[in-house]
Amino acid sequence: MSMNVNSKMSRLDRYVLACLSSALWLSPNCIGQTPRIAMDKSDNALKIFLQRELSSSTFGTDKSTRYSSGIIKSDDSAAEEIVVYFSGQSWCGSGGCRMMILEKDEGSFKVIANVTIVHPPILAFKSKSHGRHDIGVWVQGGGILPGYEALLRFNGRSYPSNPSVPPAVPLTQNVTGRVLIAKGEEGELLYR
Numbered sequence: 438m439s440m441n442v443n444s445k446m447s448r449l450d451r452y453v454l455a456c457l458s459s460a461l462w463l464s465p466n467c468i469g470q471t472p473r474i475a476m477d478k479s480d481n482a483l484k485i486f487l488q489r490e491l492s493s494s495t496f497g498t499d500k501s502t503r504y505s506s507g508i509i510k511s512d513d514s515a516a517e518e519i520v521v522y523f524s525g526q527s528w529c530g531s532g533g534c535r536m537m538i539l540e541k542d543e544g545s546f547k548v549i550a551n552v553t554i555v556h557p558p559i560l561a562f563k564s565k566s567h568g569r570h571d572i573g574v575w576v577q578g579g580g581i582l583p584g585y586e587a588l589l590r591f592n593g594r595s596y597p598s599n600p601s602v603p604p605a606v607p608l609t610q611n612v613t614g615r616v617l618i619a620k621g622e623e624g625e626l627l628y629r
Contacts, residue, residue, distance in 0.1 A: 486539075486546045487521065487627055499527035503624035507617025509561045509570050517541060518549065518569065520559055522618045523627075530554070532579025538572070538596055550596035552589065554579060557622060560614030566590035573614050576600050576607075586612075 483506065492498050502525035509518040519539040528535040532554035539546040552574070560573035569591035577584025579601075586608045587600035597605040 482544070483519065483521075483539075483546065484627065490537075490548070491523075491527075491627070496527070498628055499525045500626075500628050501525040502528065502627040504627050505557075505618045505622045505624035507559070507561075509572075509617065519546065520561075520572065520617050522555065522557060522559060522622075522624070524624060525627075530579065532581065532601070533576070536574065549591075550589075551598060552596060553599055554601060556584070557618045557620045558616050559618040560586075561617050562588070562612060562614040567593040572596065572617075573608065573612065574600050575620070588612075 487504060488498070491502065502523060504521050504523050506519055506521045509520065510516075517540065519541075521537045521539065523529075523535045523537070525534075533556045534554075536550075536552040536555040536559065537548060538550040538552070540549055541547075549569075554576065556575040556577055558573075558575060562571040562573060564571045567590075571591075572589045573586050574589065575584055576587045581601055588606040588608050589596045589600060590604065590606070592604065597603075599605065
């Protein structure tokens with residue numbers, strides 16, 4: 438995303454504007470489409486937080502870093518979790534890439550979990566542990582073949598940091614969940 442008028446508009450604002458523009462030209466392009474909104478107006482705050490969180494005084498910043506995010510909103514509370522998946526030279530290895538789970542915290546964000554060796558798709562399940570939705574991630578590579586889906590449960594403080602070992606649980610049956618981050622999603626450049 439370039440730093441122009443579009444950078445000050447939320448994704449929803451841009452979507453609505455595009456639909457209205459299409460409607461003016463009598464184009465059916467937006468009819469029936471559902472916008473994929475990763476974040477609301479706090480998108481810029483999230484980006485700034487992530488840039489600060491991922492910068493290292495020792496190693497600098499990885500300009501190849503891309504991120505994708507999705508929101509988990511609990512029906513029974515106002516709390517939201519933001520799942521962020523990173524790709525780039527500093528965040529990926531043969532077993533996958535890094536994922537963070539955040540929650541909003543007084544105008545900023547609080548890190549609930551840092552999870553390594555993750556592959557999309559990343560799912561939110563209806564089931565909950567200690568009041569937070571269970572999360573599913575794909576695990577493969579780094580010696581893990583064939584791949585499998587792993588269930589990450591909140592233990593009251595955090596989610597498991599490695600989905601390939603307990604307390605993460607390999608799923609043996611097909612469980613459906615809401616896709617937060619799709620397989621093959623490229624994500625946005627973090628440092629742009």
